[in-house]
Amino acid sequence: MSNRLSFESLSITYGHGASLFTAVENVDLTLEAGEVLGLVGESGSGKSTIARAAVGLAEPSAGRIMLGETEISHARGDQLRERRRVQMIFQDPQSCFNPRRTIGQSIDEALISAHRREGTSAPQARARRDEIANLLRAVALPPETAQRMPAQLSGGQRQRVAVARAISAKPAVILADEITSALDVSVQGSVLNLLKELQRELGFSMLFISHNLAVVRLVCDRVAVMRSGSLVEVGDTLDVMHQPQHEYTKELIAAVPSL
Structure with missing residues (x-):
């Protein structure tokens, strides 16, 4: 059973006609088996929408989501059981x-x-x-x-x-959506350390969604940056943090004094 989660040309829209809103647009992103991938961006950038689509809480309007070789978007029957992984x-x-x-x-x-x-x-x-x-x-x-x-x-x-x-x-993949943002700073570290230890021990892959780049730097192997529903940069965490290629990524990093 694969722990590889892929978003292929994924788009997610809400509403109709004049009220149509595109939350995610044509995103290609892969969480490799056993890795921790950070997904960052400001509020409203589409980070949580992508995660919600992976567990069936949002429906893609285009593209697909794959767990290994099984499509889990619009899941039914055996696909639904697979999506619960x-x-x-x-x-x-x-x-x-x-x-x-x-x-x-x-x-x-x-x-x-x-x-x-x-x-x-x-x-x-x-x-x-x-x-x-x-x-x-x-x-x-x-x-x-x-x-x-x-x-x-x-x-x-x-x-x-x-x-x-x-x-x-017994998940193949865990999606952690801003899980420390509501916690006191003194508690955040212990929860993050716990999750990393469990990830190493149990071998699940993890998509770690956060707006806190300092936390992402500590936890994630790679990082993907989203802006206004689109993916603007993906790379190894230290490479992105020290040599960002996109202007938006540079702005995010400049806004974090500890970096």
Whole structure:
């Protein structure tokens, strides 16, 4: 099974006629197997729209999205099961949890769904509880967190739970959409280190979406720069940071004093 995610001549539009808006236009971009690719650009540049299309939350108007050799855009049947190998972690995990379900129940739901996708029977409840405990330990949370409600956790803890739920699906690809932007600076580093460690250990590919170039520099192997729905530059992270080719990339880097 491939961990390579490709966007081929991808365009995404909203509305019709005079109200037609092009959010993404003719983007060609490949996330190679096992790599961390940063996707940067100002708000409204189309970064999140691309990620949402990969998990079926936005429909391409042209082009296609491939996971390995399988098209997962407009997915149906087996393609839909394959698309679930792409998991997304959102900026605000609070909005992604059912406030009436415990953390353990939310992760359990993801575990059962992963077994259904693989065509295997889910383990008995006790075995799943053990697996949930192991997942929580993997993201540096105590197993007792499973008994708590989302509102009882801090933002950093909820983001760690979101990571645990994503990896419970045994993903080929994780899309991390501004996952540290709502966290205190003191918490950001620990969440980023955790994600990098899990990525090395489990081998998933990761599209890391951020407007923070300093963070991207620390986390990503390559970086792609978007502006107004179009891709303007792609390259190795250090090359782009130190020798940007596009004027827009130069402006982004100049706006980050720490670089």
